[in-house]
Amino acid sequence: MDLPRYFVDNWPTLGPQVVTHVEIVAMSMAAAAVIGLFLGVVAARSERFSSLILSVTSIILTVPSFALFGLLSIWVGLGNPPVVIGLVLYALLPVVRNTSTGIRAVDPAVTEAARGMGMNPSQLLRRVELPLAARVILGGIRQATVMVVAIATVGATVGVDDLGQPILEALGRSGGTLVQVLAGVLPVAMIGLVADGVLAVAQRALSRGARREAAG
Amino acid sequence: MITFDRVSKRYGRITAVGELSLNVASGEIVVLAGPSGCGKTTSLTMINRLVEPTSGTISIDGRDTAGMDVDALRRSIGYVIQQVGLFPHQTVAENIATVPRLVGWSRPRIAARVEELLELVGLPAAGYARRLPAELSGGERQRVGVARALGADPDILLMDEPFGAIDPIVRVRLQNELLRLQRVLHKTIVFVTHDIDEAVRIGDRVALLSQGGVLEQYARPVELLAHPASPFVAEFLGEGRMVRRLALLRVRDARLAQHNGSGLPTASVSADASLRDALDAVLRADGGRVTVRDAGAVLGVIDSDAIREASR
Ligand SMILES: Nc1ncnc2c1ncn2[C@@H]1O[C@H](COP(=O)(O)OP(=O)(O)OP(=O)(O)O)[C@@H](O)[C@H]1O
Ligand SMILES: [Mg+2]
Numbered sequence: 465m466d467l468p469r470y471f472v473d474n475w476p477t478l479g480p481q482v483v484t485h486v487e488i489v490a491m492s493m494a495a496a497a498v499i500g501l502f503l504g505v506v507a508a509r510s511e512r513f514s515s516l517i518l519s520v521t522s523i524i525l526t527v528p529s530f531a532l533f534g535l536l537s538i539w540v541g542l543g544n545p546p547v548v549i550g551l552v553l554y555a556l557l558p559v560v561r562n563t564s565t566g567i568r569a570v571d572p573a574v575t576e577a578a579r580g581m582g583m584n585p586s587q588l589l590r591r592v593e594l595p596l597a598a599r600v601i602l603g604g605i606r607q608a609t610v611m612v613v614a615i616a617t618v619g620a621t622v623g624v625d626d627l628g629q630p631i632l633e634a635l636g637r638s639g640g641t642l643v644q645v646l647a648g649v650l651p652v653a654m655i656g657l658v659a660d661g662v663l664a665v666a667q668r669a670l671s672r673g674a675r676r677e678a679a680g
Numbered sequence: 681m682i683t684f685d686r687v688s689k690r691y692g693r694i695t696a697v698g699e700l701s702l703n704v705a706s707g708e709i710v711v712l713a714g715p716s717g718c719g720k721t722t723s724l725t726m727i728n729r730l731v732e733p734t735s736g737t738i739s740i741d742g743r744d745t746a747g748m749d750v751d752a753l754r755r756s757i758g759y760v761i762q763q764v765g766l767f768p769h770q771t772v773a774e775n776i777a778t779v780p781r782l783v784g785w786s787r788p789r790i791a792a793r794v795e796e797l798l799e800l801v802g803l804p805a806a807g808y809a810r811r812l813p814a815e816l817s818g819g820e821r822q823r824v825g826v827a828r829a830l831g832a833d834p835d836i837l838l839m840d841e842p843f844g845a846i847d848p849i850v851r852v853r854l855q856n857e858l859l860r861l862q863r864v865l866h867k868t869i870v871f872v873t874h875d876i877d878e879a880v881r882i883g884d885r886v887a888l889l890s891q892g893g894v895l896e897q898y899a900r901p902v903e904l905l906a907h908p909a910s911p912f913v914a915e916f917l918g919e920g921r922m923v924r925r926l927a928l929l930r931v932r933d934a935r936l937a938q939h940n941g942s943g944l945p946t947a948s949v950s951a952d953a954s955l956r957d958a959l960d961a962v963l964r965a966d967g968g969r970v971t972v973r974d975a976g977a978v979l980g981v982i983d984s985d986a987i988r989e990a991s992r
Pocket of ligand 2: 720721722
């Protein structure tokens, strides 16, 4: 069976799987961005917290994804919840690391000038540090997104009906074909590339936009 | 008026500033000078509380700064740091608008203020307002830094080696510009430098500090150069004090020899020239005497004796 034909024939199942996949990635990345940004800001302020959070998030990345999803499903049940939580955990390292690095890379003369002119810590963060770190932070989010798009396929092992499903089925059955595997893998690669491209554009636009925004 | 009353700053066992007492009169430029590490920056930044004193009080117009809201205090004091620290993601106009925005000025008022300040520091708004810091020369950046510090029209300006990283020729120009601005603005300025020539050129008074933030002498530049209070001060002032001091004195303040109309020396100097320029003219003149003119009118004649007498 050829691949285009397979896609057309199986679109009723593949279509929703694509949607579920994108939803899971979007949800996980939205949460990871918010949590990671917060942790990254704290890490930028405290050397001790920084080394702690970076080791913890690095260790998380060494846990195999099917094991992590499996473990989490013991607590939160099967389906989307363990996968979203697991993906958030995986996505944290790049986001936290880049946020903290981006903020620390701001020229100390710039932050001293800002403080000296009477910006309070939150104004300093919003008007100076985050806009200047925006490019680097989005770089981390971009990296995490691409990674999460791929890892989300493993969610099929705990019952998520995303693009991991066709792959899992093909591998699990003796009659599984290469076409079936590709039917899962190719859309995943497409989603990864599109997400990367969109975020790359956003990265440029946002660092410009942040500049304008600061103009107020 | 800014008053330091026995102000100390200690870091563990290191004393950065020790028991500093000092008055900075309103409308004057006071220069904190001294060798590297003597506590100039620490003393300066204790005024806007970027550094908090370990003991002692700093008050502004009689009010203890320790009791003030720290952000409000800082917004009321202009601050120029050595590395300038312009916001690289903001245009020149946005940079200058920083404090006016923080204190909530209206947009039209901010726009007008930005234009006024750019004009004041000699950067026409039309050409500069929308540029980014990266698109400016070092000297231009420095001027924007000064304009930004003047943003919300503070009474007090703190300047930490503002011209330190600028080449000597541009530096002298910026110093003269600052003096020109000060004649218009009458701010209370505390200016830090380790360059004694800059200190005596700019300062109404110079506070000379030695290691550990010890005040060695606090005096007007002419006084400092003529009567150093200690060997440390004399050494810091360096060679040729009396000659350099001549640069600070005006010809019109010297006792000029009266003239009888005939036999006036052909060489002449302006009454507003410095005695240093007069000495130069005297040394070049054939008879060792030059005519002093004030807008065309002859005030008298000056020679080396008169210069020597005026310099003492
Ligand atoms: N945060 C700090 N922790 C410990 N010591 C400090 C700190 N800040 C300053 N010092 C010390 O206090 C002393 C005075 O420092 P300060 O920065 O005021 O010197 P300065 O006169 O401005 O020198 P320079 O001309 O080099 O800028 C120095 O010995 C410095 O090492
Ligand atoms: Mg210093």
